Amino acid sequence: MLRSDQIMATVEMVQKENLDVRTVTMGINLLDCRRGSVEETCALVEDKIAKYAGNFVEKCNETAVKYGIPVINKRISVTPSALVGAGFSSEDFVLLAQSLDRAAERAGIDILGGFTAHVEKGMTETDRAFIASIPKALAVTSRLCASINVGSSHKGINMDAVAMVGNTVKELAEETADQGGFGAAKFVVFCNQPGDNPFMAGAIHGVEEADVVLNVGVSGPGVIARSLKKTIAKRGRENLKLDDIAEEIKQITFRVTRCGELIGRQVSRVLGVEFGVVDLSLAPTPKIGDSVGEILQILGVDDVGAPGSTAIVALLNDAVKKGGIFASKAVGGLSGAFVPVMEDAVLADAVGKGALTIEKLEALTCVCSVGLDMVPIPGDVDAATISAIIADEMAIGMVNNKTTAARLIPVPGKKAGEIVNFGGLFGTSPIVEVRNVNKSARFVSWGGRIPAPIHSFKN
Template structure:
């Protein structure tokens, strides 16, 4: 076969060099179901041994792929079976010990995050689940690399309002226990509706019980590449915008597919999915907000933002689906405020507010992500924010999530620095009116009807 033409080769190199095209994460999903043990010591040891055995080469393989293909593989990560299932009969202290084991094993194999300190309580909580939820603040304060998620709602089960109520308190407590670091514990804690079992992205990754023993899931990235392509169609009709995004997403995803196949082959694991999400970073030129602004909005958050995001999200999926044999995970544009330079600027300018963000989550994955609110925000208000987001996910049959940080000692207008990929978050206003009586009710919001859809 003849050599690919010079222009195409230079385009690829430019995408990587100056438009931040990268593989955002190679995430190895590992089942821990065979590590269940009534003795917590033995359980921790089995978990440690299994993860080191399967993921021992993960970082090395990721780095070799990076050199072979000349594309950065930013993160190598691990997701595990929801820990609430693994330590089902343990006390809160037992769960914290498991969390510490996970942190230790993450450090041993050299991954920067390990997800799956999770529970699925969309319909109700077992006594083990309750102990697990109680353990979260301490577990997140005592570890660095462990990520936690709790699924509290689904389209089929409705919303578990007891869990929603509890999670408001858990978030407050987690912020308090990590007060010295801006409440960073909450940046590693996601509350989900309709959580997916094969998500490679943190903090919400876990390895579902329907998954195989050991699976490789890959998350690509490339807001910068899409933004660059859109610069060439300024002022053109939306048909052209959608076409441009689709073509770009196709190219990005093909790289993801290649890396996912190669990584699973080299690691002797199953190839799971490629996640089509556009994941921004705080770096300039790697922003989802910038893409929306390039469609003609003066600033992200103004009227028209939801429509722009809907187009972007849909076009990315359409372009990506044909490029990969298995698409899954969250697959959509992420709008994490603290991790996106354009979102940060829009929030600082007061143009992007919590209510608009909530509307945006109706048309994209994944939800209210990396949002800092005042440290004195009541737990009931946090729960109410979660309930709203769950309702959107439940009714619209999609994944939604809340990752919110009540930044200790901070007021509206302050900025919380988390550093690295987590970025910095401007503290946003919440409504001062109470939702206390609403949240205090508890119980379940019933699952919705599936016909008469208006």
């Protein structure tokens, strides 16, 4: 029997609250593509991606039309390239990057992730060659995203790698100075990088995964924001406490997650590919009404960054996890709230007002799922300071057994408060002030490792 109340509630989520599936990401293992030469390897890489992802976009679109739920992004993640290209030189890795870019273009994919190395404990010669290739590789490609895992709760933080990636960030920005340093927006540094995250720029296909897997990222924060507004208007602010709000978020997340998993499993079935996980992350876009910052405002801070912001993000992150985990058979990836400054109009606005600082963002990342994401900083911030900011962020992840990341964009020629605009999904924001620059070089130059915390020794 039709339940009109339930049906209309779901219709409202689709029609008025813009329920969608934020991303369906196909993970493809490329380890079996390695051959004696870089040319042969690249040819096999392109063949394998074409074999599995040739009709991926078409099937996602068909499923979206069938179910009436838009699938916003269709992406590919691959095995970390430093493993696929073991023994490659930096020039070889640039060729591999171009090969991956071509494969993405042929599959009709706008972004491919996995130009990646994991160096949390130490670096091989290949890893060093790989890291050295990143600025050029991202400058000559348009669809590729790169990431480096420099720390983990189990192994500690590789400070030699942290020092290197500070320079990588600077070089990436300078190589793409004519685009406002956009190259740095396609590079992210991780602690505890998951192998099943479907969201870019940090999506990879971990070596622990099956040959080909489909992971899904659920709908964005807009659904939760509008649903909370509706609930507060209906029940009256005076009749609600924060635990009621948390309960409401759990219930919305349940519906959103079930919807995302339904679409993901259907696409998996049609493509004959194993279903992986649902990532519960709330990923904002620059579109008005699709903002994590807006949820913070609804819950009571006038500007994001005001005292109380961290507590609200903690509540939000926890409620999203609880609702989503109950809904889904397989939760994974990052699964929490993202706070990417440039991609979230309310966060960017708060930066412009001086309410949101890099220090407060760092505090938010202690309780949310990722880290300092899409943070534009002045172009003259030195590499050692960037490395030190990254080290701080990695330490939060390492000690708290969670993923943290840093995607910092030093915008060449611009100072704090000036605007940078990458357009589209990458968004716009005033540049965030970095205080205490040029004061961390002695720390970064130590190199070596920050040992893993005592609570990682559980064997």
